[in-house]
Amino acid sequence: MFQRLPDTATAADFTVEVDGTTCAARAGDTVAAVLLMAGDGPMRRSVVSGAPRAAYCMMGVCFECLVEVDGLPSQQGCLVQVRPGMRIKRQNGRPEIAP
């Protein structure tokens, strides 16, 4: 859905893992931004009906960009800064907390 403008790097580029796939990221990106760059599809499926959803506001007020980050469910991706090697997982429906 989104792409990076060329010649804009002011900080380090590195990679993170999204559902097991390696994806490009840069210091200063949020998890939601990286997901928008990584693919066009849904970021999650709604906990009510399973409908496809993705980031809407990018400022923490819509709660659409909920993802699992390093094992912690329902993080607002637009408020989490990426770090090298971060493991991001899309959430399909209601998170499991019991193993």
Add this chain to the structure above:
Amino acid sequence: MTESFDLAVVGAGPAGLAAAIRSSALGLKTVVVDEQPAPGGQIYRAVEATSRSPRAAALGPDYLRGRELVERFRASGAHYQPSTQVWQIEPSWSLFASTAASTHVVSARHLLLAVGATERPVPFSGWTLPGVMTVGAAQIMLKTSFMVPKPPFWIAGQGPLVLLYATQLLDAGIRPDGLLLTTPKGAIGRALGHVGGALSGWRYLRKGLAMMRRLKRSGVPILSDVEGIEAIGGERLERVSYRRAGVTQNVAASTLLVHEGVVPSTHMSLALGAAHDWDDATLCMKPRLDDWGKASLPGLSIAGDCGGIGGAEAAAVQGEIAAIGAAQALDKLDDAAAQRDALPLRKALAAHLAIRPFLDAIYRPRAAIRTPDDNVIVCRCEERTAKDVRDAVASGCIGPAQVKSFTRAGMGPCQGRQCALTLTELIASARGVSPAEAGYLRIRPPLKPVTIGELAALDEASAKEPA
């Protein structure tokens, strides 16, 4: 452990930063708490990092001016807690603030809310599809990550932010596939009553007109008087449909950016129980404030867009006025000195706000956005439609609290941020009363969803603290 301050400022946008600079200069021990990792709020988001890039010029001089404000804040001596979310505030005042999944308490004698604005929710058929986002969201992507939408993408809506973002894209060498402007024909007639203000705010007007001219010259298709926007797709956005002069068209799009203005972020002020009024000129809730920015509760001030939309420059001035008011309330400044210091600020504020009534009138959102059709989802979190709300009213729910109980609208994680305004207008329209009479959703903590574990740890920590 609780640290105590004279003044706690929530929000590190222009209002909060300017307030902290002034309050520190007046000798108040000040802390600024903000959920972003760097100062600037939304309007100057990531300005410290971004201004170092060779591409920074694409974001325009107004944005880059924010850097100077941030530098003065860094030098002010005010304490700063970034990446921190305030999830509850108890009188007077204990702020429960979460940083790195751990809650600490910030205590202050005076509280200033400077939490800015959010986009007005724009409900229409298909707005929950992946690929539909706000213009503000796209601008944040540009500022923090230099990311732009992939083609084909369209922008739909109205307001200064639409023109600004589209211009920033052009400066970055990117062209949207089209611009759908939703200002109705004849809007200028509605706004003529405020033309005096527009003329005294001529600098703003000139900027807006210049942006419009650039866009027209750029060759980007611009369609005006557009209504009936719909997003069409299965797993994601595929097409955008719109209606113009009675004719419906649709275009291919993978991203649709929408914007119908911004509204004050009132969640925190409502949760505190401060008095608010429905403002019909701007179709939103505004806290009741005096000319020091003091709200209806003692020890509480509000500044910037969260008290009423005025823009970044007005916000900075309001922040300073509120800081002076707080200093006076805390007896660090006598009344005469406070009045004297505030005088030039008040003049500047009036000048910055002169254009607002004109803009509010021209860019008033259409009824179809505020009271959408039956099949449109109005509560995104719980997937409730306008029909669900209308049915609840028909079955006897007279206000948002009962509609919420009966439909679950407003019960999801966003806690009404995306639906409360629409709920109020739908209930008012269905009942045939004013939005003021219909009432507004009751906002409760937590203001952000903390984990049960973080709450549990708070209990353990306070159990260990000496009584």
Add this chain to the structure above:
Amino acid sequence: MKSADVIVIGGGVVGTAIAYGLVSRAAKVIVLDGGDGDLRASRVNFGLVWVQTKGLGFPPYQAWSRRSADLWPALEADLADRTGISPQLEQKGGVVYCLDDHEMEERRTTLLRMHNQMEAGTYEARMIDRRELEGLMPGVPFGPEVVGASFSPHDGACDPLSLLRALHAGIAAKGGSIRPGETVQELKRDGTGFVIVTAKGTYHAARIVIAAGHGSVALAKQVGIHAPLVPERGQILVTERLAPMSLLAASGVRQTRDGTILIGVTNDSVGFNIDASAGAAARLAHRATRILPALRMARLVRTWAGLRVLTPDKAPLYAQSDTHPGAFCVNCHSGVTLAAVHSQDIAEAVLKGALPESVAPFHPRRFKEAGHVPEAA
């Protein structure tokens, strides 16, 4: 002026359960409900259909609660059938968790007292150890401190908001009328019954039922009934929707059908204050994570507090006026549990004009009798 056979003042779960029972018996009923911002205890409730902790030292309350729990499945079926709205009753039993040997002992003693005070075999709660608890809720990762619980097969839960919606729809479906935004301004007797005036209209009925929560105190006084109700704040936490775990109903932690987990409930005497406090939220969260450590990762979406409608001994209040015949007053904090008997026994009694012997012990005169201050279990 609008007339009815019965006017019910209060559109919460108590008033509407009685009204539903009345319209089901072909009575013409008007329910007068207050404003959107009123206290509305029915909106802030945990949703338990609960028997095992009711009426320690007050045997009729235990018997009454048990009777209602036994009648609840019929209420569920009737409402679901008539309105298409299910209150989502689940009555597979309920537990009170014990987090150490001391709690186990205390609970065991209480159960023994309950057994002793009730007719033999009528109180069916029992203590279970951890192994049996795990057997009842397979796969649930209880914390190490959970040593056991008390279990009662008659306990369960429903969705209180669905119950309220179903009752409202059921009343309307049978020709009853629920009028919102009609706080009672004036209540007086005329020759044939009562006249009630609100800001929007005037109403007349031979019988009235005051079921207005804390608003009942002032109204009851006008018909010569003393209703000593006190507010007690209860705070509840609700998490985001989570994948289902096979949790049984419990008074501290339970999972709704939508997947949200409810954690409750505090008991604070703070007057009419309904602020939700961070300290109370933290306390509730702490105990919940001792029961279920996996909850630590769950996000709190909202917390709210409401005011229980409590009598001095916590048991319900049923009264009919001696000075104003035809006026009834019904108050309790367990309106969900008692919805079944309210829609049956109480509705029947209102139509007959006399409360049954089974509820005589709940008359408010009991608060004036010396030395009678029963506890709740």
